[in-house]
Amino acid sequence: MSLPARCDVLVIGAGPAGSSSAALLHRAGYSVAVVEKQKFPRFVIGESLLPRVMDLLGEAGLLEAASARGYTVKRGALFLRGAQRCDFSFADQFTRGWDHTWQVPRADFDKTLADAVEQRGVPFAYEHEVLAVDFSGPPAVTIADSAGRTRTVRSRFVIDASGYGRVLPRLLDLDQPSRSPPRQAVFAHLRGDQRKPGPDQNRIWIVTLSSGAWAWVIPFSDGNTSFGVVGPLECFKHYPKEPLGCLRAVIAGDPNFERLRNTEFVFEPRTLGGYSCSVKSVHGPGFALVGNATEFLDPVFSSGVTLALESANRASKTLIRQLNGEAVDWEQDYAAYLRRGVDVFRTYVSAWYDGSLPEIFYGTRTSEPIKRMICSVLAGYAWDLGNPFVAEHERKVAQLARLTA
Ligand SMILES: Cc1cc2nc3c(=O)[nH]c(=O)nc-3n(C[C@H](O)[C@H](O)[C@H](O)COP(=O)(O)OP(=O)(O)OC[C@H]3O[C@@H](n4cnc5c(N)ncnc54)[C@H](O)[C@@H]3O)c2cc1C
Incomplete structure (x- = not known):
């Protein structure tokens, strides 16, 4: 679908934060358009969801589309260190909420959400990249298509859901160093995981390694398993430098990975470093940042997509009130709310490391x-x-x- 010259809200990025923002604004009766740099489906890491995601997908009207995909049901998480085990079951919770969620290959999940929103009539312009913004008056966003042709879209508001692209933080000089020390992740999808039959065969594992790093094992319903190693940079000195050798050494070095010993790699393992990030402000005149464009802490508790959807939900509701003519206080109504949850996760991430x-x-x-x-x-x-x-x-x-x- 092509981009309109004008709309109420322009959303940058078609990941979970972008699609759910667009869904909520569209449902409230506002004209929305989504501009996305890549062609979908596209790979992105972040495959283990949290039960809170189900509430947020429900509010955006996206739960049904995702349910239809038959993703692996995630009922908890198993932490392992050598022979020690700690099992969390979402059925045994303090807060009344969902007792399960999913483990999702993100290429499929993100496309499912985006397609569901596009089918409601929201234009998505794929392979279009935001190059520049002008907030001196009503927002004007310069966008290039894959042939390099540029055009300007005018809107009343811009939601930046560009994730690791960090479009507005870069263009408006909002980036700020993260308080987290630099860490690295090496990951891939594997075929041939010998899952032990039983109720726990699809449980996500978080394995503490003797090197000081930790590793995830996330079984998918298509038979593939996501495997990744994360830790402070110094932990990686214990492993070969090239990603394939690194993952092979991690698998060989811990008896908990017996099940992965005969696996094949579905794609060349990838390395990602310096992914923790922060911003000076998550809002400004004419714009708000949501999802990973705001702050990203760490993958250990799988909070990324939850925070992406929670921020998209809160920012969209705040914006709907503003567009309806109400006076809103973005700092209190959005930034402070978001900070509260992020700070909770920060405490647990720090205590983990x-x-x-x-x-x-x-x-x-x-x-x-x-x-x-x-x-x-x-x-x-x-x-x-x-x-x-x-x-x-x-x-x-x-x-x-x-x-x-
Ligand atoms: C190693 C690692 C493991 C992780 N594991 C988990 C996990 O298990 N569970 C979890 O919940 N989270 C996890 N995360 C976090 C997760 O990846 C992110 O939090 C999540 O993808 C954020 O979603 P989003 O919608 O904000 O951004 P994204 O999903 O990144 O989407 C942003 C979109 O914006 C587009 N874009 C970028 N620049 C532009 C531009 N200039 N113009 C137009 N479009 C643009 C991109 O192409 C992209 O499609 C992990 C992160 C890391 C680093």
């Missing part, structure tokens, strides 16, 4: 009621202030770490 959270997980002194509260954070219910491990996240995690040390 400083070693205190693994001790809590693998130790035997964490009571079931506390485990249920932590499970709700891991399910993405990071805004439930009724949960002490959300409301007082820093204090509670530090206190528990002292008790379990």
